[in-house]
Amino acid sequence: MKVSLVFVSNYLHRQRPLLRQTRALSFRRVESAGDLKQPLAYSPQIKDYELITDIGGVGDISYLYLAKYIPTEELVALSYTDLTLSPDYELVDEMIRTIRNSRLCSHKNILPYFTSFIENERVWSVTLPVATGSCRGIMKEYYPDGLDEPVVATILREVLNAIVYLHENHMIHNDLRADNILLDMKGNVRVTGLRQLVSLMQDGGYLKNVFSILSDNIEWAAPEIMAQNSNFDEKVDIYSFGITAMELAFGHTPFDEWSPVKILLSKLEYDCPGIKTTKSMPKSFMKMVRACIRKNPNER
Amino acid sequence: MMFGFVKKKTPLDLVKSIKEALGKLGSADSRRKANEDISKNLVSVKGILYGDGVTDPSPELVAQLSHEIYNSDVMPLLVANISKLEFEAKKDVSQIFNNLLRRQIGTRFPTAEYIAARPDVMRILLSGYENQDIALNCGMILRECIRHEVLAQQLLESPNFWKFFSYVELSTFDVASDAFATFKDLLTKHKSIVAPFLSSKYDEFFAKYTDLLNSTNYVTKRQSLKLLGELLLDRTNYAVMLKYIGNPDNLKLMMNLLRDKSRNIQFEAFHVFKAFVANPNKARPITDILVKNKEKLVAYLSSFHNDRADDETFADEKAFLIKAIQDL
Numbered sequence: 269m270k271v272s273l274v275f276v277s278n279y280l281h282r283q284r285p286l287l288r289q290t291r292a293l294s295f296r297r298v299e300s301a302g303d304l305k306q307p308l309a310y311s312p313q314i315k316d317y318e319l320i321t322d323i324g325g326v327g328d329i330s331y332l333y334l335a336k337y338i339p340t341e342e343l344v345a346l347s348y349t350d351l352t353l354s355p356d357y358e359l360v361d362e363m364i365r366t367i368r369n370s371r372l373c374s375h376k377n378i379l380p381y382f383t384s385f386i387e388n389e390r391v392w393s394v395t396l397p398v399a400t401g402s403c404r405g406i407m408k409e410y411y412p413d414g415l416d417e418p419v420v421a422t423i424l425r426e427v428l429n430a431i432v433y434l435h436e437n438h439m440i441h442n443d444l445r446a447d448n449i450l451l452d453m454k455g456n457v458r459v460t461g462l463r464q465l466v467s468l469m470q471d472g473g474y475l476k477n478v479f480s481i482l483s484d485n486i487e488w489a490a491p492e493i494m495a496q497n498s499n500f501d502e503k504v505d506i507y508s509f510g511i512t513a514m515e516l517a518f519g520h521t522p523f524d525e526w527s528p529v530k531i532l533l534s535k536l537e538y539d540c541p542g543i544k545t546t547k548s549m550p551k552s553f554m555k556m557v558r559a560c561i562r563k564n565p566n567e568r
Numbered sequence: 569m570m571f572g573f574v575k576k577k578t579p580l581d582l583v584k585s586i587k588e589a590l591g592k593l594g595s596a597d598s599r600r601k602a603n604e605d606i607s608k609n610l611v612s613v614k615g616i617l618y619g620d621g622v623t624d625p626s627p628e629l630v631a632q633l634s635h636e637i638y639n640s641d642v643m644p645l646l647v648a649n650i651s652k653l654e655f656e657a658k659k660d661v662s663q664i665f666n667n668l669l670r671r672q673i674g675t676r677f678p679t680a681e682y683i684a685a686r687p688d689v690m691r692i693l694l695s696g697y698e699n700q701d702i703a704l705n706c707g708m709i710l711r712e713c714i715r716h717e718v719l720a721q722q723l724l725e726s727p728n729f730w731k732f733f734s735y736v737e738l739s740t741f742d743v744a745s746d747a748f749a750t751f752k753d754l755l756t757k758h759k760s761i762v763a764p765f766l767s768s769k770y771d772e773f774f775a776k777y778t779d780l781l782n783s784t785n786y787v788t789k790r791q792s793l794k795l796l797g798e799l800l801l802d803r804t805n806y807a808v809m810l811k812y813i814g815n816p817d818n819l820k821l822m823m824n825l826l827r828d829k830s831r832n833i834q835f836e837a838f839h840v841f842k843a844f845v846a847n848p849n850k851a852r853p854i855t856d857i858l859v860k861n862k863e864k865l866v867a868y869l870s871s872f873h874n875d876r877a878d879d880e881t882f883a884d885e886k887a888f889l890i891k892a893i894q895d896l
Contacts, residue, residue, distance in 0.1 A: 309700060312739040351786065352832060355876070357794065360787060364745045371704055371742055374655045383700070384741040389786045389830060391741055437659075469663065472670035472712070474618055 310337060310344070310394050312385035317346055317394075323401070329353060334397055344382065345397040348390040362463065363391050369439070369462040370395075377430035379450060379460040398450040398458055406451060407519050413547055414519040420553075423449060424513055426457030431509065435502050438468040442480065444508035445488045446515045468501070477501040487523040488512065491535040491563050503565035510560025511540075517553065518545045539563050579616065579633035582609050583640050590645045593652045603654055610660040617667040634668060638682050643668075647692045647709075651702045658701075662708040669712045680716035687722060694728050697735040697747050707746040714750070717758045724754065724765050733776045737788055748791050755795070759804040766799075766808045774812065781821060786830065793825065793836040800843055813844045816853040823861070827868070835873060838886075845889050859896050866893055 310316075316338050323332040323345075335346040351360055370381035370393075384393040400406060403423065407414065415423070427449055434441050441459070448461030464483050468475045477499035482489060490507035492500045515521045522543040523531045534541065540561040562568045577585070586609045592602035616633050619625040637643060646661050653661065668679040683689045690713060696706025714720040723729055732754075735747035755762055766773060780792035800809040812818055822844065825837035844854060858865065869890050876882055 312741070352830060355832060355835070360790070364742075364749075367742045368704060368746070372659060385739050386741055386785050386787050391787070393741075469618075472663075472667035 310383045311339065312383055314385070314387045314392060317344070319346065329359070337394075343397050345395045346392060347395070348387075348392045350390050352389045366463045366465075367391075367393060369465045369467075373434070373437070373439075373462070375430055375433040377426045377457055377459055378433065378462075379458040395460075396458070398452045398456075400451050400453060402447050403449045403451055403516060404446040407446065407516070412519050413545075414515075414517045417517070417549060417553065420513065420516045422455070423451065423457050423516060424509075427459055427509065427512070430457075430459040431505050434465075435505070438474055440466045440468065440478070440500075440502055441505050441508075442466055442493075443483065443485050443488070444505055444512050445485060446512055449512070449516075486528055486531050487521045487526075488515075489535075490565065492565055494532055494535045501565070503568050506560050506568045507562075507565075510557045513553070513557050513560070514543055517549050518543055518547055535563075577609070577612060579629060579636045582612055582616075582633070583636040583642055585609050586613070587640050587642045587645065590642070590649050593649055599652075603652070603657070607654050607657040607660075610657050610664065614660050614664055614667075617664060630671075634671060634678070637668065638678065643682070644686055644689050644692075647689050647706075650696070650705060651699055658705045662705045665709045666712045669709075669716070677716055680713070680719055683713060684716075684718050684722060687726070690719065690723055691726070691728055694723070694731060697731075697738070697743055700740055700743055703743040704746055707750055710750050711753050714754050714757060717761060720754055720758050721761050724761065729754075730772075730776065733780065736780065736792070737783060737785060739785075741787070744785075744788065745791075748788070752791075752795055755799060756802075759802065763804045763808065766805060770808065770811060774818075778821065781825070786833075790830075790833055790836060793833060793840065797836060797839040800840060809843060810847075813847050814851045814854065816851075816857055819844050819854055819857055823857075823865075826872075831873070835876075838872070838882075842885055842889055845892050855896065858893060862893055862896060866890055869893070 318336045318338055319333045320336055320343075321334040323334055330347045330349045332345060332347040335344055336342070337344050349359075349363055351363070353359060367381070367384050370379070374380070379398065380396045382394040382396070384391060386392075403415075414420070427444070431441065431444070441462070442464040443461045444459070445461075448459060450458045450460055452458070464480065464485075466478050466480050468478060478501070479499045480493075482493055482496055485508070486494065488508040488511045490500065490504040492498060493504055511521050511523075520543075522541045523534070524544075526534070540563070560568060586606055589602040589605040589609070592598040593606075613633065616629050617625060643665070646665075650658055650661055665679075669677070669683075671677065671679055690710070693706045693710045693713070696702045696710075710723075714723060732747060732751045736744055736751055738744040738747065777792065777796065780788055781796065783789045783792070799805055800812055819841075822837050822841040826834055826841055828834050828837065844850075845858065847854070850858075869886060872886065873882070
């Protein structure tokens with residue numbers, strides 16, 4: 269991990285953070301929510317929140333709103349998950365895990381989580397509102413061919429901060445992709461989507477590797493997770509980071525529009541394929557990406 | 569280390585500085601510096617106990633360190649002050665406790681014995697559920713504590729145990745669900761001590777438990793119903809189950825839950841309801857209720873969750889229940 273992180277950060281250092289450029293991107297979706305200071309506690313009662321704008325579905329199972337926290341008039345993001353969606357108990361457990369994971373992280377590049385509560389058959393969580401939404405959404409609407417190189421570099425650098433924090437805490441994000449990278453009007457980058465996070469710190473010791481079930485992130489998942497026949501370690505985040513870098517730069521991953529079976533077979537058998545694009549990115553960028561997406565985790 | 573001239577703090581120094589700094593958390597002017605010291609030293613303590621992820625921890629250092637930790641009585645202080653520590657330091661405290669709690673010398677678990685001799689530690693940890701900022705950290709330590717039978721027994725028998733019934737109903741979801749996870753561990757991990765506990769505290773326990781089953785909080789209701797099914801159908805709790813399924817009020821409650829507006833609740837209720845019907849020696853009042861509602865129950869069960877066709881056990885059990893009720 270150390271080697272490739274150094275490699276990545278060397279690349280990123282050459283592209284010194286051009287925050288101003290990121291700010292220059294103008295998005296008009298939702299008015300800026302401004303910088304929020306976290307008050308001591310948000311109330312766990314739905315009556316204290318006023319829904320303002322309906323932002324839409326996230327991650328297939330949740331629905332997101334921009335809302336006003338009535339006691340302080342601050343804006344928050346409020347999302348709910350309908351617990352009746354799935355007949356088995358797994359969904360409740362998954363919500364508990366996700367919220368726990370978010371609660372145990374505190375880093376400027378990870379979406380801060382405030383509180384959560386139950387209302388009828390829904391679980392609501394209150395988080396920091398990120399006005400412009402995910403990088404995926406921004407690209408879809410304004411930059412279908414990907415973001416400019418300095419912007420990509422800046423975002424990646426911030427994402428890397430979050431990964432370093434997670435790895436230092438012996439956690440594997442396990443679901444990095446442009447969908448899970450949020451960007452606000454000031455260019456702050458926040459990683460979210462801790463649904464599949466795996467902790468390597470268990471039973472009073474560190475595990476060297478873990479096993480988890482493959483989820484729906486097959487375009488981004490590392491080959492060793494796809495194989496589902498062995499344990500994996502933090503290196504899976506490096507692989508997803510490389511794929512995400514291409515996604516940000518070109519607007520899609522090399523596996524875009526492939527069938528799941530084709531992705532699976534390709535990842536198990538071959539190195540990551542080249543990306544279809546007319547856009548050119550500097551050599552150093554592609555070199556960094558190639559270092560991340562090596563099939564063998566030890567070479568990443 | 570890379571630099572020969574950087575002298576590493578010995579376990580004794582580390583524990584001593586942590587203890588000193590904990591004493592300074594009270595006053596406003598020394599608090600910040602004290603917190604910095606604590607955070608830094610806790611990281612070093614964690615480093616000794618866990619290793620750096622590449623090399624394994626050194627057994628001699630671990631032995632020395634844990635010896636100092638017990639001797640200095642720093643553990644109760646850490647727990648008592650955990651709410652004043654920095655965010656990462658709080659997590660480090662849980663991780664340090666959880667490592668020490670796994671420490672084993674022969675057949676003995678010195679940390680568990682240490683905590684057993686100081687009941688305040690678990691009492692303070694439990695009250696952590698009253699503060700959202702430390703609830704999860706305390707919860708993690710508590711669950712590690714109750715892996716040890718002696719500590720689980722202590723908690724079961726303490727008057728504080730009954731606080732769980734309010735903690736699992738807290739409106740903050742993450743805290744309530746963590747409290748429930750601990751509550752569940754406590755009632756399922758050491759079956760041999762739980763069965764006598766449930767028998768002797770039967771009335772008090774199930775009076776409070778019924779409140780959970782009637783909770784307005786969907787998750788509390790669903791979780792407690794599921795746990796009830798697990799508890800009753802566990803063979804060690806056989807005597808408790810017989811008592812429970814002999815009570816007509818419990819049957820009425822389950823029949824109501826069987827018709828709950830939430831399908832998931834209905835399904836969990838089914839797994840408790842089946843015990844009432846399957847009991848070969850039903851008490852008179854139970855049979856009376858079932859006979860009185862025979863037609864309705866058969867009709868209801870015949871169309872009950874028919875979409876779960878792939879769950880064969882469920883289909884078999886349902887067919888069995890329908891037949892048993894018809895034959896009454």
